[in-house]
Amino acid sequence: MTAEPGASAPEHPADAGRPGAVDAVEVRHPWRWVALAVIAVLVAMLVHLLVTNPAFDWAFTLEVMNQTAVIRGVLLGTLLMTVLAMVIGVGLGVVLAVMRLSDNPLLSGAAWVYTWFFRSVPRYVLLTFTGSLGALFAGGLSFGVPFDFLLTDALGTPELRFLNLDQATIYRLLGGYAGGVLALGLSEAAYMAEIARAGLLSVDRGQHEAAEALGMTKRQSMRRVVLPQAMRVIVPPTGNELIAMMKDTSLLSALPVTLELFYQVTQISGRTYQVLPALSAAVLYYLVLTSVLMVGQHFLEKRFGRGFGGQAAARPAAAGVALGPGGAK
Numbered sequence: 001m002t003a004e005p006g007a008s009a010p011e012h013p014a015d016a017g018r019p020g021a022v023d024a025v026e027v028r029h030p031w032r033w034v035a036l037a038v039i040a041v042l043v044a045m046l047v048h049l050l051v052t053n054p055a056f057d058w059a060f061t062l063e064v065m066n067q068t069a070v071i072r073g074v075l076l077g078t079l080l081m082t083v084l085a086m087v088i089g090v091g092l093g094v095v096l097a098v099m100r101l102s103d104n105p106l107l108s109g110a111a112w113v114y115t116w117f118f119r120s121v122p123r124y125v126l127l128t129f130t131g132s133l134g135a136l137f138a139g140g141l142s143f144g145v146p147f148d149f150l151l152t153d154a155l156g157t158p159e160l161r162f163l164n165l166d167q168a169t170i171y172r173l174l175g176g177y178a179g180g181v182l183a184l185g186l187s188e189a190a191y192m193a194e195i196a197r198a199g200l201l202s203v204d205r206g207q208h209e210a211a212e213a214l215g216m217t218k219r220q221s222m223r224r225v226v227l228p229q230a231m232r233v234i235v236p237p238t239g240n241e242l243i244a245m246m247k248d249t250s251l252l253s254a255l256p257v258t259l260e261l262f263y264q265v266t267q268i269s270g271r272t273y274q275v276l277p278a279l280s281a282a283v284l285y286y287l288v289l290t291s292v293l294m295v296g297q298h299f300l301e302k303r304f305g306r307g308f309g310g311q312a313a314a315r316p317a318a319a320g321v322a323l324g325p326g327g328a329k
Contacts, residue, residue: 058280081177088182089187198234243294246290
């Protein structure tokens with residue numbers, strides 16, 4: 001077989017079967033530039049509206065943001081409420097997830113009923129309902145040994161109760177900060193139970209068997225083997241739930257909880273009749289808080305996602321290209 005006129009001989013014998021250089025032409029995307037121009041115009045119009053419209057009194061907005069009551073609402077009503085509700089939600093949610101995966105039908109059924117109820121009731125309705133629970137205890141609420149009154153009637157023993165709350169105290173507790181933490185935490189537990197259950201189910205059953213083969217108990221295998229792998233699936237939706245919970249604290253006006261950002265802002269807007277600038281202060285606070293939480297979520301996902309996809313998946317492929325068939329360079 002003779003070479004064609006003008007064709008250069010290959011520099012290396014291994015290159016003889018390879019095709020020549022391809023003169024590729026980049027595909028043009030004119031509509032990308034059109035979309036970019038449209039977006040740029042819309043952004044410019046939005047900036048012009050925010051800067052020139054007198055309804056946005058930014059000086060008053062900054063003044064509202066610097067109010068002591070508003071700052072306390074951010075720290076104690078929004079951030080602290082979010083942390084407390086998420087602690088209850090995550091802790092109880094993990095317990096419910098383990099119960100759902102249990103072989104015991106009673107535990108599994110109880111966990112299902114719990115998640116069904118709290119996922120069915122909107123949080124605003126749940127908060128309002130929690131604040132009204134005091135009506136159930138007209139004679140007060142006592143904590144102690146269940147059905148101790150039966151022992152009192154039969155044996156004449158004193159009542160085995162260590163805490164008694166009257167109806168007014170119950171209204172104050174459930175209709176205030178404690179009621180908000182309880183309602184939001186119980187509601188969040190139902191969602192976290194499903195998230196944790198999905199994460200636990202994402203770990204292959206062989207991981208459990210391998211841990212048991214090494215002599216670990218079920219609790220040790222869950223803590224040391226299963227949960228670290230499940231966190232890769234659990235962390236992203238949990239971050240979304242944290243952000244959603246932070247925003248849902250604005251629903252505490254249903255109780256009402258006065259120590260909260262949105263409540264304080266609405267009170268200022270009602271006194272000054274400058275609704276839009278006052279609400280803009282709340283919008284800016286929520287934007288800042290959400291941005292910080294999103295950054296934290298990104299780094300957590302990056303940490304727990306090490307070894308899955310991305311660069312980790314690209315290394316073996318790159319190594320295969322470099323080594324070639326049979327591992328020879």
